[in-house]
Amino acid sequence: MADIESHDYDVIVIGAGGAGLSAVVQSAAAGANTAVICKSLLGKAHTVMAEGGIAAALGNVYPEDNWKVHFRDTMRGGKMLNNWRMAQIHAQEAPERVLELETMGALFDRTRDGRVLQRDFGGHQYARLAHVGDRTGLEMIRTLQQNAVAKGVDVFMEHCVIDLLKDGEHVAGALGYRKETGQFVVWRAKAVVLATGGIGKIYKVTSNSWEYTGDGHSLALRAGADIIDMEFVQLHPTGMIWPPSVRGILVTEGVRGERGVLRNSEGRRFMFDYIPEYFAGDYADSEEEADKWYTQRTETGARRPPELLPRDEVARAIAAEVEAGRGSPHGGVFLDIASRRTPEEIKRALPSMYHQFKELAGVDITKEPMEVGPTCHYVMGGVRTEPDTTESSVPGLFAAGEVAGGMHGANRLGGNSLSDLLVFGHRAGRYAAEHALGLERAPHIDDAEVERLTALAVEPFERDEGENPFELHAELQDTMQDNVGLIRNEEDMKKGLEKIKELQERARRVRVIGNRQYNPGWSEALDLRNLLTAAEMVALSALARRESRGAHTRRDYPETDNEHFGKVNHVLRLKDGEIQLNEEPLPQMPEELRQLFEEKR
Amino acid sequence: MATERRFRVWRGDAKGGDFHDYTVPVEEGEVVLDVMHRLQAQQANDLAVRWNCKAGKCGSCSAEVNGHPTLMCMTRMSDFPPDDVVTVSPIRTFPVIRDLVTDVSFNYEVAKRIVPFQPRPMTEEEKEAGSYLLAQEDIDRLQEFRKCIECFLCQNVCHVIRDHEENKRNFAGPRFFIRNAELEMHPLDTADRRDQLQDEFGLGYCNITKCCTEVCPEGIHITDNGIIPLKERVVDKRYDPIAWLGRKIGFAKDQRRL
Numbered sequence: 024m025a026d027i028e029s030h031d032y033d034v035i036v037i038g039a040g041g042a043g044l045s046a047v048v049q050s051a052a053a054g055a056n057t058a059v060i061c062k063s064l065l066g067k068a069h070t071v072m073a074e075g076g077i078a079a080a081l082g083n084v085y086p087e088d089n090w091k092v093h094f095r096d097t098m099r100g101g102k103m104l105n106n107w108r109m110a111q112i113h114a115q116e117a118p119e120r121v122l123e124l125e126t127m128g129a130l131f132d133r134t135r136d137g138r139v140l141q142r143d144f145g146g147h148q149y150a151r152l153a154h155v156g157d158r159t160g161l162e163m164i165r166t167l168q169q170n171a172v173a174k175g176v177d178v179f180m181e182h183c184v185i186d187l188l189k190d191g192e193h194v195a196g197a198l199g200y201r202k203e204t205g206q207f208v209v210w211r212a213k214a215v216v217l218a219t220g221g222i223g224k225i226y227k228v229t230s231n232s233w234e235y236t237g238d239g240h241s242l243a244l245r246a247g248a249d250i251i252d253m254e255f256v257q258l259h260p261t262g263m264i265w266p267p268s269v270r271g272i273l274v275t276e277g278v279r280g281e282r283g284v285l286r287n288s289e290g291r292r293f294m295f296d297y298i299p300e301y302f303a304g305d306y307a308d309s310e311e312e313a314d315k316w317y318t319q320r321t322e323t324g325a326r327r328p329p330e331l332l333p334r335d336e337v338a339r340a341i342a343a344e345v346e347a348g349r350g351s352p353h354g355g356v357f358l359d360i361a362s363r364r365t366p367e368e369i370k371r372a373l374p375s376m377y378h379q380f381k382e383l384a385g386v387d388i389t390k391e392p393m394e395v396g397p398t399c400h401y402v403m404g405g406v407r408t409e410p411d412t413t414e415s416s417v418p419g420l421f422a423a424g425e426v427a428g429g430m431h432g433a434n435r436l437g438g439n440s441l442s443d444l445l446v447f448g449h450r451a452g453r454y455a456a457e458h459a460l461g462l463e464r465a466p467h468i469d470d471a472e473v474e475r476l477t478a479l480a481v482e483p484f485e486r487d488e489g490e491n492p493f494e495l496h497a498e499l500q501d502t503m504q505d506n507v508g509l510i511r512n513e514e515d516m517k518k519g520l521e522k523i524k525e526l527q528e529r530a531r532r533v534r535v536i537g538n539r540q541y542n543p544g545w546s547e548a549l550d551l552r553n554l555l556t557a558a559e560m561v562a563l564s565a566l567a568r569r570e571s572r573g574a575h576t577r578r579d580y581p582e583t584d585n586e587h588f589g590k591v592n593h594v595l596r597l598k599d600g601e602i603q604l605n606e607e608p609l610p611q612m613p614e615e616l617r618q619l620f621e622e623k624r
Numbered sequence: 625m626a627t628e629r630r631f632r633v634w635r636g637d638a639k640g641g642d643f644h645d646y647t648v649p650v651e652e653g654e655v656v657l658d659v660m661h662r663l664q665a666q667q668a669n670d671l672a673v674r675w676n677c678k679a680g681k682c683g684s685c686s687a688e689v690n691g692h693p694t695l696m697c698m699t700r701m702s703d704f705p706p707d708d709v710v711t712v713s714p715i716r717t718f719p720v721i722r723d724l725v726t727d728v729s730f731n732y733e734v735a736k737r738i739v740p741f742q743p744r745p746m747t748e749e750e751k752e753a754g755s756y757l758l759a760q761e762d763i764d765r766l767q768e769f770r771k772c773i774e775c776f777l778c779q780n781v782c783h784v785i786r787d788h789e790e791n792k793r794n795f796a797g798p799r800f801f802i803r804n805a806e807l808e809m810h811p812l813d814t815a816d817r818r819d820q821l822q823d824e825f826g827l828g829y830c831n832i833t834k835c836c837t838e839v840c841p842e843g844i845h846i847t848d849n850g851i852i853p854l855k856e857r858v859v860d861k862r863y864d865p866i867a868w869l870g871r872k873i874g875f876a877k878d879q880r881r882l
Contacts, residue, residue, distance in 0.1 A: 064674075065732065066774055067682045081755075122755050128741035128810065130763050130770070137757030155763065155770075161681065162770060173740035180732070203721050232676040266653020272679045379679060382698055383655075493665035537670030540637065541722040544669030 027207045027473065032058045032177075033459035035197060035212040036452070037184050037239065040068035041160070041441060042424025043218030044167035045448025046455065048127075050216070051174040053456035058177040058210065060199060062234050065180050066168045069220055069232055070444065073160025074275035074375065076142050076152030077445065078438030079117035083138040085321075088149040090114040095619050097439060100146040100333045101403070101432020102301075102573040103589065104252070107612035108410035109430040113439070113446050120445035121153045129166040131155050143280040143317075146333040146436040148305075157277050157373045163441060182208060184238065185549060186476050187215060187246040187420070188468055194246065194419035195466035198476055202546070205539020207477050211468050213459035216451045217243060217406060217415075217422040222256075222557040224550075226399035226508075227500035230262055230273040236550040237557025239426035243406045244556060244602070248415040250595040251428040252404035253557075254564035254575045257435055258509050260337035262398025265353040269383045271398040274358065274376065276437040278393075279330045281372045282317055283360035285341070286392065287349035293356075294329035297340035302332060335434040335574045338397040342509055345396070355396030361389055397509055401440065403431040403574065404564065407594065412454040413447055419458060419466075423451035429592075433573020481539070483548045489534025492547040499526055499558055507562050512579040516566045523562060527555050556602075563604050564593045626651050627706060631659065633671070634713040637722045643711065650701050656712065657685050657696035660724070672723035680841060683775030687724050688713045693777045695841050715780040731776050734796045738803060739820060743812040762811040768849060769806035771842045774799065778836035778846055784829045796825035798836035798846045805850040808857065818858045827854060 034050045036043045039061035050057040061068065080093040094114035098105050121139065125131065131153045132140040142152040155162045171178070184199040188209070196211040219239030223231025244250050261274040279285075287293045295313075298306045306329045307313035313328035320327075330337070341356050351357055360369055366389035370377050373388070380386040380393060405428035406415050413421045424444045431439065483489070499522075506519030530551045535544045570584035571577050583589070591606040626649035635644045648663050657675055664671040675685040678697045685696040690704075690711050704710055718726040743756075750757050778798035785791050796804075804817050804825070821827045836846045844850070 063676055063682075064684065064728070067676045067684050069677070071682050071773070072677050072679065083755075125756055125812075126743055128743070128807075128813075130758070130766060130810075133758055133760045133763055137759060138753060138755050140760075156767065158681075158771065161773070165770070169735075169738075169740065172736055178732075203727070232678070232682070234676065267651055268654040268658045269679075375681065382680060383700075384653075491665075491669065493669060497665070535669065541672040541725050542670045543664060543672060547669075 029209040036216040038218035040070040041444030042448035046452035049452025050456040055456035060179040074157040075277040076154030077441040079121045084141045085149040100436040105432030106429035117442040144437045145331045152438040190466035214455040221425040225558040227504040228271040229399040241553035241556040249407040253560040255403035257401040258338045258397040259400035261395040264355040286357045357392040359392040413451040423447040483535040486534040630709045632711045656699045672725040683773030717780045742815040781835040
């Protein structure tokens with residue numbers, strides 16, 4: 024393999040967002056020789072876009088908050104389909120991880136007595152999100168990035184992974200290429216952490232960047248790992264919708280946490296009409312009560328405003344208002360903070376939202392409402408892991424963050440992602456290092472397999488004619504948007520699946536022009552395989568779940584079916600080159616946790 | 625309502641290249657990065673462009689548009705008259721890899737040399753509270769620096785390195801002065817970076833022309849709030865006779881908070 028550069032590590036981490044960098048820092052701290060591989064430059068991963076904050080029951084604003092309440096909110100938000108053990112670990116360890124971040128150099132906004140300030144967010148009973156203005160993700164990624172650099176970890180920036188390599192049943196490393204030169208690289212490793220984020224680029228309207236092509240989900244599937252719950256794709260209720268070029272860009276839930284409200288074209292706060300039975304009793308039924316909640320909830324017992332329902336509920340409500348003809352001029356609804364807070368308060372609490380609307384849409388959010396609508400934001404499904412160690416069903420392969428499944432069930436609460444990245448990134452790093460350092464010998468790399476994969480990867484250059492990879496991607500995005508979107512039904516999804524199959528066929532004939540050096544056409548061609556696999560997993564799982572739950576809404580099965588579907592996960596595995604779907608029983612929580620849902624709050 | 629617009633885009637690699645002319649349809653509200661994507665998808669699949677968030681938050685898509693260093697995702701097409709030819713070229717201070725993508729590894733090498741954050745221990749009160757106790761004013765003061773998205777436009781326009789490749793060895797550049805300022809003013813940090821700033825990072829080379837401040841997409845007052853206070857700290861340490869005497873006879877070990 025003369026043409027291939029190779030490296031040896033104890034642990035490689037694929038992805039350099041919050042989860043990946045947390046894993047890197049912990050793995051290096053545990054004494055493992057660690058490298059991180061990322062598709063972009065260091066510090067550009069999608070975590071920088073996270074705005075609102077990190078959910079952690081620190082109890083700094085409401086001392087009555089604790090991990091049990093956070094656990095309960097998370098499970099209820101996920102419509103009880105969450106892996107209970109992951110949700111428990113997450114709620115218990117998030118406070119420690121937030122405080123640890125400050126010892127690494129991060130700074131969060133403060134309470135009057137100097138502790139970490141916490142902000143209200145949807146589905147959280149108490150103000151719980153540690154934040155710094157509305158750029159919490161940037162604070163987090165810089166802090167972790169600088170710590171990783173200080174630890175002397177090797178960083179392979181702008182390197183893409185093509186496939187994982189195995190030695191028998193055990194993971195053996197990864198094959199990828201350096202974008203700058205097109206050079207193939209093999210990383211041999213005793214443990215691999217997947218921290219590749221999500222799949223948002225299978226949709227047309229998305230808050231996700233180009234990197235979100237479902238790489239980790241597909242790499243893991245091809246390596247033989249179990250993937251669960253792929254039908255649950257979160258649409259964030261508030262994305263920008265106008266002008267067209269910014270469609271999908273995220274508008275933080277922090278706007279609503281800071282008292283912003285949703286209005287329809289008649290100026291009505293319509294969310295009061297959409298409080299579901301499941302959450303009845305937890306939410307205010309008048310504007311007066313809702314407004315008291317922000318500042319006087321303890322004294323008055325006011326319940327929270329329905330704008331702060333979990334994201335799935337709010338996204339559906341917005342879609343329903345638009346469908347009923349009460350939308351905004353460009354097909355969304357209005358998000359109004361201008362009439363609720365002073366310009367100074369808005370600029371202070373939401374500086375990057377102010378900047379984003381001013382620069383990209385010419386809208387001054389201190390004076391006028393924003394136009395917003397649902398945008399694909401997050402996939403709850405992903406690699407099935409052992410909750411305590413984050414190890415997948417493939418020995419030596421770990422997964423943390425968005426690429427892992429189970430933690431968020433059918434719907435993720437805002438703020439629970441950054442905490443997920445910290446908690447499980449930390450664990451992945453620790454346990455991957457432990458696994459690697461405990462192995463007696465380094466895994467063996469199968470040279471023939473590497474040669475087969477590299478030959479396959481360069482095939483698109485050898486064709487004189489063929490499909491345009493960008494065009495295939497655009498067709499996939501249209502298909503998923505139209506057929507496997509917010510509101511689903513069997514007929515559309517079957518049509519979607521057929522189209523995905525057709526695109527998979529055409530993707531085999533894709534053609535790339537130019538050479539291998541920093542060639543986005545080639546990257547797109549290689550990403551296509553992962554995008555199509557991720558899309559197929561979403562469509563297959565969604566078709567099989569004949570009920571509505573959390574982010575998965577079926578027009579043909581509008582009811583939630585607790586008797587059957589409430590008790591099963593959809594597990595995907597590759598068998599003879601085909602994706603197989605199985606129903607498997609949902610892990611049941613122990614009695615003492617179950618009681619949390621029966622006690623009166 | 626797409627309109628056909630004309631562009632000149634630099635294509636090439638380290639060995640050389642030139643401007644290519646393209647006509648690309650442009651929709652309402654679009655930014656330059658949208659146009660580069662359409663060009664890439666429809667006419668030039670191999671056009672190299674670096675980008676991520678497309679919302680001015682990640683700092684990946686720096687380029688020079690009509691010679692002006694900027695983020696392509698924040699440069700709206702409506703800023704240019706419809707008949708104008710819009711020229712897009714890679715940022716100049718760093719070596720071209722291909723087309724609009726440059727090799728910015730210089731910045732990542734400098735980052736490795738920065739003395740990491742070294743927090744003070746918690747006080748008894750803090751240990752009891754389980755967290756550092758800080759004033760919001762201290763957080764607010766640092767936010768300006770911590771907003772930096774590492775687009776490296778300030779590095780690109782800094783004339784100390786823009787036209788003097790040889791200076792790169794001895795000069796960290798505005799981005800890393802801001803990084804140092806942020807650490808030096810961090811309420812918990814205890815390290816002293818002043819000698820390194822002067823001796824290794826070439827703080828003295830900066831003669832405050834403020835090009836970096838002008839180009840910063842985050843509006844950070846790089847010179848006024850970052851570099852000048854750093855220069856003052858260095859001067860205080862090195863040239864204040866009382867501090868000098870104090871150091872000589874073993875007092876005033878650390879005057880950085882003065």
